[in-house]
Amino acid sequence: MSTSAYKILITEPIPQKTISFLEDFGKVVVGEKGAYQSEDRLIEDISQYHALLCMLSTPVTEQVLKHGDNLEIVANFAVGYDNINVEAAHEMGIKVANTPDVLTEACGDYAMGLLLALSRKFKEAEQYLRDGKFKGWEPLGFLGMELRGRTLGIIGMGRIGQAFANRAKAFGMNIIYHNRTPVDRDIEQQLDATYISDHKELAKKCDVLSLNCPLTDETHHLVDQELLAIMKDHALLVNISRGAVIDEEALAEALHQKAIAGAALDVFEEEPKVHPELLSAPNTLLLPHIASATHKTREAIGQLAAEAIVAVLQGKPNHEIPNLISR
Numbered sequence: 001m002s003t004s005a006y007k008i009l010i011t012e013p014i015p016q017k018t019i020s021f022l023e024d025f026g027k028v029v030v031g032e033k034g035a036y037q038s039e040d041r042l043i044e045d046i047s048q049y050h051a052l053l054c055m056l057s058t059p060v061t062e063q064v065l066k067h068g069d070n071l072e073i074v075a076n077f078a079v080g081y082d083n084i085n086v087e088a089a090h091e092m093g094i095k096v097a098n099t100p101d102v103l104t105e106a107c108g109d110y111a112m113g114l115l116l117a118l119s120r121k122f123k124e125a126e127q128y129l130r131d132g133k134f135k136g137w138e139p140l141g142f143l144g145m146e147l148r149g150r151t152l153g154i155i156g157m158g159r160i161g162q163a164f165a166n167r168a169k170a171f172g173m174n175i176i177y178h179n180r181t182p183v184d185r186d187i188e189q190q191l192d193a194t195y196i197s198d199h200k201e202l203a204k205k206c207d208v209l210s211l212n213c214p215l216t217d218e219t220h221h222l223v224d225q226e227l228l229a230i231m232k233d234h235a236l237l238v239n240i241s242r243g244a245v246i247d248e249e250a251l252a253e254a255l256h257q258k259a260i261a262g263a264a265l266d267v268f269e270e271e272p273k274v275h276p277e278l279l280s281a282p283n284t285l286l287l288p289h290i291a292s293a294t295h296k297t298r299e300a301i302g303q304l305a306a307e308a309i310v311a312v313l314q315g316k317p318n319h320e321i322p323n324l325i326s327r
């Protein structure tokens, strides 16, 4: 097929550089903001396209894939790909790509930023000032948790978990982690990180619990009532992975009852919905899923996803496309 005959759907506006790159290769259609957050519209449209560049909010279900008569590749504009039924795609011979590595540093910075903001009560203190309540320096105002010497427990020690650990170590924190398997010894040594095989044991020990794991059947609602009950009552929770790793109902209750001291959440189970009890919970930072949101990173994400699309449509072998998800 001549390249101009390829049709590529980008489900919503992304950096122009990526769109232009793909336009050199085929006919590109860009959906409007939020256009493909439901299955129905994708099911209607997908049969026209050879490649789909979708968002983490695009549900690429088995039904969608079944309607993709011409579809060769789904490239996610994200590192997490729980929105895509990868198994069904592979069974239908459709390739799937994600965007690892390019967002690691932005996410590491962001997790550290959330922890600092949460532990030092930036949000409440700023609101206090804006409300005209700041009447002069207060020796007992807004006392928070100092990070040096505290223990950060990371669930999911992949690239992003390591990037956060690296920054937290520079702030003097002790690092413990849980992962399916321990990371390489040299990485553990570099981060001074200790592997804990039982995530409940980790939750018991840490002052800050950070979720950096993918959403899978095993991690769904991993942070539940039981886990929250064994955490220290001064502990803070940071989540930049996926909302459904937490049972939000249980978390809201733990926060309201002060069973833990606070949470910084960048992700929610049913985005864009936020559990109403989280909205009213004390010491809780709620952000609209922006961990990778820097100009540089979002451009790099687009480029990596687009390169996988071009490579697949050009018929390159899988081993030459590093960000394809393997079977």
Ligand code: GLV
Pocket: 056, 077, 078, 079, 080, 081, 103, 241, 292
């Ligand atoms: C963002 O959440 C991503 O998975 O890239």
